[in-house]
Amino acid sequence: MPFGLTGRALARMQTALIVAPAFILFGYNQAGLGGLLTEDDWVKTFPEIDTVHSKGAEKSQKSTIQGLVVAVFVIGALFGSLSCSWSGNAFGRRNVIFFAAICTLIGEILEASSFGVAQFIVGRIIIGAGVGQLSSIVPVWLSETSGAKNRGQTVVVSRRAPVTWRPPIAIAIFFSLVLMASIYMFPESPRWLVMKGRVEEARPLVAMLRGHAVDSLEVSSEIAGIEYSLEETSHSAVKLTDMLKMGEDKLAYRFGLCILLQFYQQMSGSNLISVYATILFQNNLHLGSELARVLSGGALTWKFLASFIAFFTIDRFGRRALFIISGAGMACCMVSLAITTSFPRRTEAP
Structure with a gap:
């Protein structure tokens, strides 16, 4: 029994030590690079992606390489996430989480110690693979370890030296270590244990997670429900080709909906702001380097804090309402950004 906790108290500890670090790693490693792209020692260390001291065709070429360096993180995440469709069932949820934390740790060390673009790209890919998993x-x-009632709620310095960019990248190492140190303190997925025929191991875990006695009716009912669900799934296993057909379960519709939601999330401009906010403030609005970073940090801090709104509203208002409201809000933000950054720079009369 981890920390001597059961039920909701254990669920809160899971969120604090596993869920929060996992998603902080995603956001931090994805967006944290944006504030460093114009930093003096950064462009000195990586002249191949220096868009600050270049112009014309040279700047265009370096911008392309810079975009590649930023984007390889997502490529690594793609392959990492796809691998979980097999590894999650083969090795168990906790083992995959631990391995993913190791990947992020290795990638963060490679990034923070980089003295060349090639090493940095390798680090980005490895971090992406871990974050994707x-x-x-x-x-x-x-x-699989949460109760149905709260499932939606739970699933949701200025110096010219290397110290200005290496420590910020290395900060993410802390969250990787938290994951590695904490994951085996928590129970394995009861569903996975039942799937592997280890029902007697799953029963006390369900009791602990729900805060009931091992021989209680609630625990027996949940175990029976898992067994029934797995039995139904084994008799009607879904193939990839079945996901492209409608049928009674409308699998094509559901599959397309998942793809479109992820696509629109990425294309809404949120990642653009996260990664390139500093450059937008500095180059388009002609703000000072330090002020641009302060404003960028403020924007990302607000983005982080705003994510908790869904925690308190998702089970009350539902997924669809939150999608509509957040989508409309994002559209307004992007319209405002496009308008405000399009004004020509005002110069004072001589």
Whole structure:
């Protein structure tokens, strides 16, 4: 029994030590690079992606390489997330989370110690692979260890030296270590244990997670429900080709909806702001380097804090309402950003 906790208290500890670090790693490693792209020692260390001291065709070429360096993180995340469709069932949820944390740790060390673009790209890919696995397997593990009632709630310095960019990248190492140190303190997914025929191991875990006695009716009912669900799934296993057909379960519709939601999330401009906010403030609005970073940090801090709104509203108002409200809000923000950054720079009369 981890920390001597059961029920809701254990669920809160899971969120604090596993879920929060996992998704902080995603956001931090994805967006944290944006504030460093114009930093003096950064462009000195990586002249191949220096868009500050270049112009014309040279700047265009370096911008392309810079975009590649930023984007390889997502490529690594793609392959990492896809691998979980096999590894999650083969090795268990906790083992995959631990391995993903190791990947992020190795990648962060490579990034923070980089003296060349090639090493930095390798680090970005490895971090992406780890983060992709975390983004896929942590919600599965959490949903399988959470009660149905709260499932939606739970699944949701200025110096010219290396110290200006290496420590900020290395900060993420802390969250990787938290994951590695904490994951085996928590129970494995009861569903995975039942799937592997280890029902007697799953029973006390369900009791602990729900805060009931091992021989209680609630625990027996949940175990029976898991067994029934797995039995139904084994008799009607879904193939990839079945997901492209409608049928009674409308699998094509559901599959397309998942793809479109992820696509629109990425294309809404949120990642653009997260990664390039500093450059927008500095180059488009012609703000000072330090002020641009302060404003960028403020924007990302607000983005982090705003994510907790869904925690308190998702089970009350439902997923669809939150999608509509957040989508409309994002559209207004992007319209405002496009308008305000399009004004020509005002110069004072001589």
